Amino acid sequence: MAKKVLGISFGRKMSNCDIMVKQALMKCEEEGCETAFIRADDLNIENCTGCIACTIGTMTGRGRGYCVKHDDFDILDENIMQSDALIIACPTYETSVTGRFKTICDRIGPSHDITFRKAAYDEGKAAGKPESALPDARAFKKRTAALISIGGAMTENWICLTLPMMYEFTFPMAIDVVDAVEYYGAMAHESVVGYPEMMERMTKVGENIVASIKAESEEERTKWRGDEDEGACPMCHTRLLQLSHDAKTVDCVVCGSHGTFEIVDGKLKVSYTEEEKKRSRLYWGGKLEHSTEIKTQAQPSGTIKNLKELKQPYEDFVRPPFPTDENAYGNVKK
Numbered sequence: 001m002a003k004k005v006l007g008i009s010f011g012r013k014m015s016n017c018d019i020m021v022k023q024a025l026m027k028c029e030e031e032g033c034e035t036a037f038i039r040a041d042d043l044n045i046e047n048c049t050g051c052i053a054c055t056i057g058t059m060t061g062r063g064r065g066y067c068v069k070h071d072d073f074d075i076l077d078e079n080i081m082q083s084d085a086l087i088i089a090c091p092t093y094e095t096s097v098t099g100r101f102k103t104i105c106d107r108i109g110p111s112h113d114i115t116f117r118k119a120a121y122d123e124g125k126a127a128g129k130p131e132s133a134l135p136d137a138r139a140f141k142k143r144t145a146a147l148i149s150i151g152g153a154m155t156e157n158w159i160c161l162t163l164p165m166m167y168e169f170t171f172p173m174a175i176d177v178v179d180a181v182e183y184y185g186a187m188a189h190e191s192v193v194g195y196p197e198m199m200e201r202m203t204k205v206g207e208n209i210v211a212s213i214k215a216e217s218e219e220e221r222t223k224w225r226g227d228e229d230e231g232a233c234p235m236c237h238t239r240l241l242q243l244s245h246d247a248k249t250v251d252c253v254v255c256g257s258h259g260t261f262e263i264v265d266g267k268l269k270v271s272y273t274e275e276e277k278k279r280s281r282l283y284w285g286g287k288l289e290h291s292t293e294i295k296t297q298a299q300p301s302g303t304i305k306n307l308k309e310l311k312q313p314y315e316d317f318v319r320p321p322f323p324t325d326e327n328a329y330g331n332v333k334k
């Protein structure tokens with residue numbers, strides 16, 4: 001059966017993101033894959049309300065990890081479940097991902113976190129529950145992805161948070177990112193179709209995705225196929241480090257792994273121990289650490305006996321928004 005590659009664009013209709021994803025998908029089709037393309041803006045997906053019913057469900061074994069809301073997220077979810085690989089492109093808005101991208105990420109994780117879903121699946125299976133009462137086993141299927149971030153700005157730093165944030169889409173399901181492209185300076189081209197080097201790079205994205213899904217070993221499947229970068233984290237290949245409070249060590253913002261650094265030949269060299277690499281939230285170990293802290297340390301309702309009384313002053317503190325003048329500048333109703 002042909003492997004399925006799903007392309008998702010968060011950009012404007014027929015603008016850069018759409019075209020770049022489609023170019024990569026065309027290569028996948030040429031190599032014998034079946035493809036599907038989704039424009040996120042065509043979907044009506046509501047924000048996560050933070051009810052955590054998805055997580056409580058998988059933690060208690062009473063739920064399957066689904067959201068209580070049933071909107072177009074279900075279409076996206078089913079497409080992801082059917083896919084073997086993803087190619088995702090997101091524009092940069094205010095140095096980061098778009099609001100819709102973040103909305104979708106919040107709906108994906110923690111409901112799709114494999115350490116929650118797999119535990120619920122295994123426990124339910126052992127208890128003899130039917131497959132229909134368990135989390136969707138396709139959530140644990142090994143998948144690869146390519147991430148593409150795009151920004152109009154001519155200065156690379158203006159897109160600096162987009163690619164790191166895009167890992168929020170892939171890490172809950174442990175989807176292995178094998179290629180990533182940061183395209184900045186998009187405003188210098190009317191459309192990416194007039195930028196042959198970038199279009200060729202997109203063909204390469206398609207090639208890399210096909211190579212990953214056709215790989216015969218795990219090493220080959222997860223191999224990094226993107227550009228090599230001396231400053232990149234060895235696990236996630238992004239370059240976003242956070243200094244510790246004492247300024248002596250660093251954390252990878254995407255992975256959560258803790259590293260040390262030294263200056264070697266004038267270059268900042270960051271090192272992670274093997275143990276810290278396994279703590280990356282891209283992998284099972286990092287995710288399990290977090291789901292275990294939720295399972296063991298989150299306090300249940302009823303822990304604070306006089307909670308209602310303690311909250312009362314805040315319940316009573318009701319203040320309306322400042323009055324607004326409908327004729328004020330920028331707020332004129334015509």
Ligand SMILES: Cc1cc2nc3c(=O)[nH]c(=O)nc-3n(C[C@H](O)[C@H](O)[C@H](O)COP(=O)(O)O)c2cc1C
Pocket residue numbers: 010011012013015016017018090091092093094095096150151152153154158159184185186
């Ligand atoms: C609200 C808004 C904020 C933006 N902020 C940035 C930015 O911080 N950095 C940047 O490089 N481009 C920024 N852009 C430009 C877009 O990233 C750029 O137009 C991109 O090509 C959009 O993707 P699309 O062509 O696929 O729609 C912004 C655009 C909008 C609409």
